[in-house]
Amino acid sequence: MHYPVWYLPEIGGGTLIALIAVFHVFISHFAVGGGLYLVLAEKKGLAEQSQAILDFTKRHARFFLLTTMVLGSISGVGIWFIIALVNPAATSYLIHNFVFGWAAEWVFFTVEIAAAFVYYYFFGRMESSTHLKVGYLYFFAAWMSLLLINGIIGVMLTPGAWAESSLFWQGFFNPSFWPSLFFRTCIAVLMAGCYGCLTAAWSDEEEVRVKMTRFSGIWSLVAMVAAIPCALWYVAVLPEQAQQLVTGKSPTVALALQYGLVAVILLLVLTLVTAILRPTLNNRPVALAAMLCAFVMLGSFEWTREAARRPYVINEVIYSNSIFKKDLESLNEKGFLKSALWVQHHEVTADNRMGAGHELYIQQCYSCHTLGAGNNDLAALTEKMSYPALVAYIGKMHTIRPFMPPFAGTDTEVRALSAFLAGEVHGKETVDVVAEAGDGLAAGKQLFEENCAACHAREDLSGAFAGKDVVGAGEMLSTLNEISDEMEPFGGTDEERNQLAGYLISESGGIVSTAGVDGGGVFDTHCSACHAVEDITEFTSGWDRAQIFTNLGRLPELVPEMPPFEGTETEREALADYIDGLKGGK
Amino acid sequence: MATILIPPADTLPVAWGWFQFLLLLTFPLHLLAMNAMLGGLILGVVAHLRGDEVERRLAHRIAVITPMLIALTVNLGVAPYLFLQVLYGQFIYTSSILMGIGWILVVPLLMFAYRGVYLYDFHFEKLGRLGLVIGGICAVIFLGIAAIFSHNMLLMGLPERFGEYFSHLDGSMLIASENSFPFRYLHMVLGALAMGGLAVALMGRFRAERDLELAEYSAKHGLRVFLGVTVINTVVGILYLLSLPRGQMLLFMGRDMGATIAFALGLLLTVGMLFTAWRGRLWMTIAHAVPLVVIMVFMRSWLRTGYLQKYYTLDQLQVVPQYSPMIFFFVILIFGLLCLGWLWKKSAEALAQT
Numbered sequence: 001m002h003y004p005v006w007y008l009p010e011i012g013g014g015t016l017i018a019l020i021a022v023f024h025v026f027i028s029h030f031a032v033g034g035g036l037y038l039v040l041a042e043k044k045g046l047a048e049q050s051q052a053i054l055d056f057t058k059r060h061a062r063f064f065l066l067t068t069m070v071l072g073s074i075s076g077v078g079i080w081f082i083i084a085l086v087n088p089a090a091t092s093y094l095i096h097n098f099v100f101g102w103a104a105e106w107v108f109f110t111v112e113i114a115a116a117f118v119y120y121y122f123f124g125r126m127e128s129s130t131h132l133k134v135g136y137l138y139f140f141a142a143w144m145s146l147l148l149i150n151g152i153i154g155v156m157l158t159p160g161a162w163a164e165s166s167l168f169w170q171g172f173f174n175p176s177f178w179p180s181l182f183f184r185t186c187i188a189v190l191m192a193g194c195y196g197c198l199t200a201a202w203s204d205e206e207e208v209r210v211k212m213t214r215f216s217g218i219w220s221l222v223a224m225v226a227a228i229p230c231a232l233w234y235v236a237v238l239p240e241q242a243q244q245l246v247t248g249k250s251p252t253v254a255l256a257l258q259y260g261l262v263a264v265i266l267l268l269v270l271t272l273v274t275a276i277l278r279p280t281l282n283n284r285p286v287a288l289a290a291m292l293c294a295f296v297m298l299g300s301f302e303w304t305r306e307a308a309r310r311p312y313v314i315n316e317v318i319y320s321n322s323i324f325k326k327d328l329e330s331l332n333e334k335g336f337l338k339s340a341l342w343v344q345h346h347e348v349t350a351d352n353r354m355g356a357g358h359e360l361y362i363q364q365c366y367s368c369h370t371l372g373a374g375n376n377d378l379a380a381l382t383e384k385m386s387y388p389a390l391v392a393y394i395g396k397m398h399t400i401r402p403f404m405p406p407f408a409g410t411d412t413e414v415r416a417l418s419a420f421l422a423g424e425v426h427g428k429e430t431v432d433v434v435a436e437a438g439d440g441l442a443a444g445k446q447l448f449e450e451n452c453a454a455c456h457a458r459e460d461l462s463g464a465f466a467g468k469d470v471v472g473a474g475e476m477l478s479t480l481n482e483i484s485d486e487m488e489p490f491g492g493t494d495e496e497r498n499q500l501a502g503y504l505i506s507e508s509g510g511i512v513s514t515a516g517v518d519g520g521g522v523f524d525t526h527c528s529a530c531h532a533v534e535d536i537t538e539f540t541s542g543w544d545r546a547q548i549f550t551n552l553g554r555l556p557e558l559v560p561e562m563p564p565f566e567g568t569e570t571e572r573e574a575l576a577d578y579i580d581g582l583k584g585g586k
Numbered sequence: 587m588a589t590i591l592i593p594p595a596d597t598l599p600v601a602w603g604w605f606q607f608l609l610l611l612t613f614p615l616h617l618l619a620m621n622a623m624l625g626g627l628i629l630g631v632v633a634h635l636r637g638d639e640v641e642r643r644l645a646h647r648i649a650v651i652t653p654m655l656i657a658l659t660v661n662l663g664v665a666p667y668l669f670l671q672v673l674y675g676q677f678i679y680t681s682s683i684l685m686g687i688g689w690i691l692v693v694p695l696l697m698f699a700y701r702g703v704y705l706y707d708f709h710f711e712k713l714g715r716l717g718l719v720i721g722g723i724c725a726v727i728f729l730g731i732a733a734i735f736s737h738n739m740l741l742m743g744l745p746e747r748f749g750e751y752f753s754h755l756d757g758s759m760l761i762a763s764e765n766s767f768p769f770r771y772l773h774m775v776l777g778a779l780a781m782g783g784l785a786v787a788l789m790g791r792f793r794a795e796r797d798l799e800l801a802e803y804s805a806k807h808g809l810r811v812f813l814g815v816t817v818i819n820t821v822v823g824i825l826y827l828l829s830l831p832r833g834q835m836l837l838f839m840g841r842d843m844g845a846t847i848a849f850a851l852g853l854l855l856t857v858g859m860l861f862t863a864w865r866g867r868l869w870m871t872i873a874h875a876v877p878l879v880v881i882m883v884f885m886r887s888w889l890r891t892g893y894l895q896k897y898y899t900l901d902q903l904q905v906v907p908q909y910s911p912m913i914f915f916f917v918i919l920i921f922g923l924l925c926l927g928w929l930w931k932k933s934a935e936a937l938a939q940t
Contacts, residue, residue: 002593003679004748006686007755020693069657070700077660078693084671085686085757088593088679095671096596100911103608106664107915107922113657114929126936134932137925168599168911341591344752362755 001323001340003088005362012370013086018306020078022299026191027072029184029298031112032146033192034064035139037219038119039132041196044215046128052208058123060199065120067195069113087367089322090156090313097166098152105148111141146188150181156314157305158237163316179233186227187298193220194267194287194294197275201287206280213282217275220290224268239315241402242308249486250403252376253307260300267293310403319405321367328408336360336409348416353430357420360413364405371425382421384457385449387430390418392450400454400488444503447496465504466546473501506569519578522571530562537582549576591748592897593676599908602900605669610887613666614880616659618781621879623655624728625782626789627703629811631721640803647789647800649707649721656700673900674742674890681742684750686757688734699727729775736771740764743893769826776819777882783811784875787868805868812871813863820856834892838885845888852881 045053084091115138151172162171196216203209248254270290274281313320337346345356369378394414398406423430474497477490552572555562630648633641682689702724706717790804838849859874
């Protein structure tokens with residue numbers, strides 16, 4: 001809210017961060033582990049007095065230099081650029097809090113670069129023991145870079161007491177510092193193994209290829225095994241909400257983890273089979289497949305780690321949409337637009353409602369949701385929601401979906417945002433409607449939109465409520481948490497619960513009182529021109545009441561010659577009751 | 587009067603002077619590396635184009651060192667960019683977002699050119715004239731990146747134009763029409779070319795024991811380029827000064843004593859280095875040029891202060907003291923310098939042996 005939003009609704013800033021960040025970590029972990037790999041490969045060559053292995057190591061060093069310098073260091077700068085573009089408030093906060101941590105990391109980055117150049121350009125032109133020391137120095141500097149960055153980005157997920165104190169060392173040695181450091185070190189070693197297999201696959205000499213493939217495979221295997229306890233430790237120190245998110249509470253995280261798990265298993269199989277047991281099987285496609293698995297695995301981990309912070313970008317301090325937690329109360333009181341700097345509408349009026357709503361979307365939703373594009377497309381997510389449903393949902397979305405930030409602003413602003421989404425995006429009505437007293441069905445519909453429509457389309461629930469009466473449906477509504485831990489029991493009054501239950505079963509083939517409507521009369525009006533009562537009784541003999549009701553809604557599908565049922569929903573209910581009654585409810 | 591959109595600043599862990607000191611210390615190093623890289627590459631490509639044997643060898647030597655200079659430029663750019671964010675984050679983040687498309691393009695462009703330069707280096711002989719094309723494209727890309735940086739550094743000093751954001755939500759804002767922009771850019775690029783000439787001359791000097799002809803040619807050619815381009819750049823510099831808003835221009839003409847003294851010193855050094863370059867005195871020219879770059883950085887800082895002083899001065903920054911991280915950084919810095927010294931020593935020994 002204090003910074004302008006770089007608004008690319010078709011792409012989304014989050015997508016850009018993810019692309020650059022995953023790419024960077026895939027290289028940067030290699031830049032750490034690969035340094036140690038080079039030294040140990042060189043030592044192996046020297047110990048075995050194998051010129052072939054030394055040549056391999058030099059080739060790998062060249063590949064290493066190109067990859068880490070060109071792709072690694074520049075994509076590292078790229079992350080810096082993109083986070084400042086997409087989330088400037090959080091970036092500024094981190095930079096100001098940890099500036100000397102970043103500065104120290106820069107020193108190690110400098111040593112790392114210098115050592116990498118010396119290592120490559122003096123390969124074979126320097127005394128071996130000195131050359132190895134240069135390699136060790138490189139690895140040490142690279143690992144120290146990892147250590148420093150690990151401390152700073154770790155605080156974003158597990159700030160601990162730093163969230164309150166802002167003390168540098170308290171934040172740096174945050175609760176996940178050590179497990180994350182060990183885990184990332186394992187990943188770095190794993191990356192070194194994978195990249196080693198890749199270079200080996202490009203080797204023309206069979207003996208070197210086999211030897212260095214197995215050597216690299218052992219690196220990968222050891223790293224994968226060592227990573228398991230580190231990962232468990234890592235998860236154990238996460239705050240409760242983050243733990244819930246990474247263990248399946250968030251559907252996107254669950255999906256990312258599934259991909260990651262498949263990638264890990266495939267990588268393990270490839271490592272065991274084509275690198276350790278039968279290294280002769282390692283060739284370019286196999287090595288590239290292993291790299292792809294490693295990439296997906298790392299992407300899954302980074303995605304999960306980022307997602308585990310939700311609804312924050314810096315846990316307990318700044319929400320994903322750059323709003324400081326400490327400002328929330330005041331924003332709710334004064335209004336977001338009044339407090340925000342980079343908006344044109346500082347209050348909502350009848351004339352600017354859509355424009356203000358659009359700005360609220362940009363400021364509060366866009367950081368995670370595109371509009372009409374792939375990443376968490378808000379147009380698709382709200383497609384089935386009406387204006388009242390959005391109004392009700394936005395006000396409490398953080399309780400329904402704890403990984404989302406609360407809306408910051410007044411009720412009027414909630415309505416402006418809802419109006420923008422329902423009206424401007426979906427072309428729906430945006431009028432505040434209050435159900436008339438005594439119209440239970442309309443009240444039930446309104447309750448449905450306020451409480452259910454955010455996640456459920458009406459028709460999707462037909463099966464769940466088919467055959468239920470108000471009492472049965474009401475009981476379900478009171479125990480929604482038993483159906484899914486993502487839902488909470490309906491929290492309205494008894495009367496509201498009955499109204500909602502009545503609405504839900506009214507279109508689900510449930511047992512609704514149709515007093516006042518004569519089912520026989522409906523039959524006469526709509527059916528009797530073509531059907532005798534006996535025929536209908538026989539035809540529907542295998543159906544229960546719910547099926548009769550449902551099938552009345554799809555007559556042309558059953559018999560193409562038949563027109564659709566043209567009566568009202570209540571008449572359909574009454575007709576279903578009537579037909580069901582003809583066969584004694586059997 | 588329209589509202590000026592400036593985000594609030596975050597607090598600092600130590601007094602702002604420390605960051606200003608670190609910024610002014612590290613930024614000249616970045617500029618020197620960047621000048622040697624950009625100017626050197628352009629001169630290398632031109633030498634390659636002319637195709638004479640010694641010029642081809644010169645182009646090859648430049649191709650070999652350019653990747654290292656890029657690494658150095660990027661690395662030495664990280665520190666000043668960090669300290670700039672600490673002092674002027676609210677401006678640089680905002681301007682970067684306003685021109686987000688161009689700003690993020692720096693990353694792929696740099697990657698592409700960096701890879702291209704390695705290609706030019708590793709396969710110089712094999713590529714032949716194609717290498718020239720690759721080197722040329724890389725040089726053009728670096729000139730483009732320089733334009734993006736100049737644009738952003740100028741935009742961050744113009745908060746009165748931040749309101750144009752509302753017509754450029756997608757980060758497509760351009761202020762190339764701003765009077766001083768072309769002169770600012772040209773002044774920087776010509777400066778890089780001139781310093782590239784010095785870098786080429788210096789590189790030749792280091793090759794003297796192995797290739798005397800190349801060393802003599804490089805020294806002569808490099809100094810000649812330096813001299814010619816600096817003469818032109820002096821004129822461009824004056825035009826740049828005149829293109830500045832009056833308030834900023836007058837800073838260097840008596841309104842601010844420090845800025846005026848720096849400007850006068852800069853002029854003296856310019857005259858001195860033109861003379862030494864004309865006399866073919868490489869080390870003396872370098873001894874003038876390096877302090878001149880430092881002075882230019884100071885003048886640039888005064889200029890930024892001048893642009894922003896209506897809205898912001900550094901003493902407005904609040905400090906919530908935490909000194910131990912800074913001490914930690916200085917300890918690490920000393921350790922890093924020792925490591926670099928050791929690497930330098932071992933490399934020199936290895937070079938001497940071979």
